[in-house]
Amino acid sequence: MPSGQDDIMIVDTNKCMHCGGCVGCCPQNAIFLCDYILTFNDDCNKCGRCTRLCPVGALTLEAKA
Amino acid sequence: MKTLKCEVLVVGAGPAGGMAAKSCAERGIDTILIEKKAEIGAPLRCAEGVSKKMFTEIGIEPRPEWICADMKGAIIKSPNGTAFQLDESHAGAEVGYVLERHLFDKGISVLAAEAGAKLMMRTWMTGPIKEGDKIVGAHCISMGEPLDIYCDCIVGADGIESQVGRWCGMDTNLKLNDIEPCIQYRMANCKCSMEFCEFILGRSIAPGGYLWIFPKGNGIANVGIGISAEFCKNGVRPKQFLDKFIAEDPRFKDAQIIEIDAGFDSTCPGLESGYSVANVLLVGDSARLVDPITGGGIGHACVSGMYAGEVLAECKKNNDYSAKALKEYDKKIIKRMEDGLYRDWMAKEKLAELDDDTINELVGILASADIEHVNVQNLLIVLKEKYPKLVEGFEDLI
Numbered sequence: 001m002p003s004g005q006d007d008i009m010i011v012d013t014n015k016c017m018h019c020g021g022c023v024g025c026c027p028q029n030a031i032f033l034c035d036y037i038l039t040f041n042d043d044c045n046k047c048g049r050c051t052r053l054c055p056v057g058a059l060t061l062e063a064k065a
Numbered sequence: 066m067k068t069l070k071c072e073v074l075v076v077g078a079g080p081a082g083g084m085a086a087k088s089c090a091e092r093g094i095d096t097i098l099i100e101k102k103a104e105i106g107a108p109l110r111c112a113e114g115v116s117k118k119m120f121t122e123i124g125i126e127p128r129p130e131w132i133c134a135d136m137k138g139a140i141i142k143s144p145n146g147t148a149f150q151l152d153e154s155h156a157g158a159e160v161g162y163v164l165e166r167h168l169f170d171k172g173i174s175v176l177a178a179e180a181g182a183k184l185m186m187r188t189w190m191t192g193p194i195k196e197g198d199k200i201v202g203a204h205c206i207s208m209g210e211p212l213d214i215y216c217d218c219i220v221g222a223d224g225i226e227s228q229v230g231r232w233c234g235m236d237t238n239l240k241l242n243d244i245e246p247c248i249q250y251r252m253a254n255c256k257c258s259m260e261f262c263e264f265i266l267g268r269s270i271a272p273g274g275y276l277w278i279f280p281k282g283n284g285i286a287n288v289g290i291g292i293s294a295e296f297c298k299n300g301v302r303p304k305q306f307l308d309k310f311i312a313e314d315p316r317f318k319d320a321q322i323i324e325i326d327a328g329f330d331s332t333c334p335g336l337e338s339g340y341s342v343a344n345v346l347l348v349g350d351s352a353r354l355v356d357p358i359t360g361g362g363i364g365h366a367c368v369s370g371m372y373a374g375e376v377l378a379e380c381k382k383n384n385d386y387s388a389k390a391l392k393e394y395d396k397k398i399i400k401r402m403e404d405g406l407y408r409d410w411m412a413k414e415k416l417a418e419l420d421d422d423t424i425n426e427l428v429g430i431l432a433s434a435d436i437e438h439v440n441v442q443n444l445l446i447v448l449k450e451k452y453p454k455l456v457e458g459f460e461d462l463i
Contacts, residue, residue: 055246055304
């Protein structure tokens with residue numbers, strides 16, 4: 001799953017429960033949650049930990065088209 | 066830019082932040098409590114279980130509306146159905162209440178307000194304000210407008226998301242084996258006991274964690290699961306374990322989900338690098354003060370919030386919020402919690418390695434033992450005698 005810097009994080013807003021778990025377990029502190037909006041900043045190194053741990057599978061890494 | 070000044074700024078109005086604000090304000094500290102969301106205590110991220118003795122420790126009489134159900138005891142079950150039932154006379158104050166968290170959290174903030182704390186909703190911190198290396202306040206957004214709040218000390222009570230600590234140079238990162246992703250359904254029309262909390266262990270049920278049934282009365286229960294992050298790979302997620310359990314347990318045959326909650330537990334033994342730096346301290350989940358075995362964090366949150374107020378009152382008296390002065394807070398946390406957290410962390414690590422057969426055997430040992438007063442410590446004493454391998458490496462803490 002961990003992959004190239006060119007990949008992009010995709011948040012499935014229909015799945016996200018806004019629990020904030022990904023924010024807390026991000027080793028880069030690159031994820032931010034405000035209300036119902038999850039954002040990633042440039043510190044994200046696409047390690048894939050959040051995609052693996054999201055309880056509902058709302059996060060995926062996808063190759064840049 | 067709008068600015069405000071106070072002595073202590075508390076970031077986050079959960080139980081830890083609410084208690085910290087109450088505890089500061091009632092000691093005459095000029096306190097502001099900010100909360101990111103529009104409502105305190107929602108959405109729920111918790112199984113809502115708390116021990117009764119917590120309320121004695123924090124000196125708060127629980128209000129009837131905070132308590133959904135008063136537990137008669139607890140049941141620990143292994144995968145083959147072996148059950149170890151603790152009733153209240155044995156479980157004492159360890160077994161407790163299932164709360165109505167949104168009312169409890171609001172209730173604690175009401176106490177903070179009554180003590181004189183100022184509350185600001187829809188207000189969140191975006192980073193520390195620094196003068197040189199010194200943290201002198203927090204950049205915030207309040208109702209969509211930028212706001213700088215200058216203060217002598219920031220209390221980080223921002224939960225598992227915990228950015229205050231990281232912004233202020235504290236290492237709150239979690240190792241993979243110390244993260245427990247959780248999911249919970251609130252279910253109606255359940256046929257489970259409404260008087261006992263149930264904990265179900267075993268690798269086939271909840272690898273590296275447990276599944277819980279916490280009744281809330283009138284056929285409603287919180288049915289949830291946490292599994293170790295180490296087992297979350299190749300698409301394995303806690304939800305599928307929970308769905309499987311519910312589908313196979315006849316007590317939930319006619320039950321319906323009325324709420325879905327997700328959340329993470331930290332299961333580390335506290336923070337290695339300490340709980341405070343100059344002008345900043347962390348309370349509750351943001352300080353990773355969650356019991357690694359039970360996942361319980363409400364008690365530690367409230368107690369750490371109370372300690373924050375006690376220490377900050379001394380800081381105010383001496384006008385000294387230095388790292389050295391705040392170390393008193395660390396000392397209180399370490400004295401009260403760290404042995405227990407470390408013991409339970411070791412036990413969690415060992416339990417995660419056990420297969421279902423061994424769990425069946427261990428629950429059988431507990432069921433046949435005569436335990437006068439049940440708590441994690443006493444359960445481990447029994448297991449230490451019959452199954453010493455389980456406690457290898459931390460015998461001295463038992």
